[in-house]
Amino acid sequence: MKVTVVGAGNVGATCADVLAYREIANEVVLLDIREGFAEGKALDIWQKSPINLYDTRTVGVTNDYSRTADSDVVVITSGLPRKPGMTRDDLISTNAGIVQSVTENVVKHSPNAIIIVVSNPLDVMTYAAHITSKFPRNRIMGMAGILDTARYRAFLAEELNVSPKDIQAVLMGGHGDTMVPLPRYTTVGGIPVTELISEDKLTAIVERTKNGGGELVKLMGTSAWYAPGSAAAQMVEAIVRDQRRVFPVCVKLEGEYGIDGVYLGVPVILGKNGIEKVIELQLNDEEKQLLETSRGHVKEVMDALDKMTAAKA
């Protein structure tokens, strides 16, 4: 299996590193526009192979898409990260151009690839890649839900003083303040979380999760990369190993949850064809309302992208 990661910055290089040391692909091509940058990162990861004992070949290239040809999966991480005081949506004008030009090249050289978008604002950049690629919805998706649920699970594990391995959770909606964590579907070793934690504490954890990206931006001056890079690699693994994992993934809804044509995070089955199935949960009225608010916000930003694209044409 051949995987390309576009953008050799913090998230892209972390993703490539996880793909390599966990031997998720035979070959990982890292591509960046910054001269020599991807070559350097790929060489560093390759030089770690005798220490960490893996044989995935990592190759770096400067904007040379011919070297990415016939990739099975392509992860797009190219684009600006936000700085303190910015929202993810503030990145749209710069990142849309980058994601669209990268997608054009990906389609030209790997027409059968499955694309995983990571660049922000996530839901709308996934839509941007969809418009450019015209790939069917099973082959174009965004990474956010695994990261957001991982944050939620990590905070819960800390509060309950249990292993994060035993916390199962699902979360829906856009990747931003309107995301919809679902405590009703959260369990700890099979036990509903609501039996183990007070409502106040759970609410505080849900709020911290919604602001999980912003908390790190404030601490570091740029956004996170270890958990995001690992989350993208986990999606690649589910696809290349046909694991049929159940993850929250950003996908184009086509009538599920009563929503059509909007990119939102929902639970899916991820396997060799990409999105194998969108899972429809029975939401209660409050959850439906939260999802509707999230849909409305993402749709507004999708419309803003459409206007920007029309103005350029």
Ligand SMILES: NC(=O)C1=CN([C@@H]2O[C@H](COP(=O)(O)OP(=O)(O)OC[C@H]3O[C@@H](n4cnc5c(N)ncnc54)[C@H](O)[C@@H]3O)[C@@H](O)[C@H]2O)C=CC1
């Ligand atoms: N979906 C999610 O949950 C998350 C999304 N992100 C987003 O991922 C993106 C990347 O974040 P970082 O890696 O921290 O940023 P970074 O600045 O460390 O790396 C971005 C890389 O993209 C490269 N790049 C820019 N234009 C390019 C082009 N046209 N072709 C190829 N490469 C190009 C840059 O040279 C740079 O090396 C940001 O938009 C960030 O907001 C970050 C974390 C989580």
Ligand SMILES: O=C([O-])CC(=O)C(=O)O
């Ligand atoms: O916060 C950001 O800008 C990056 C991101 O999406 C995250 O870490 O959740």
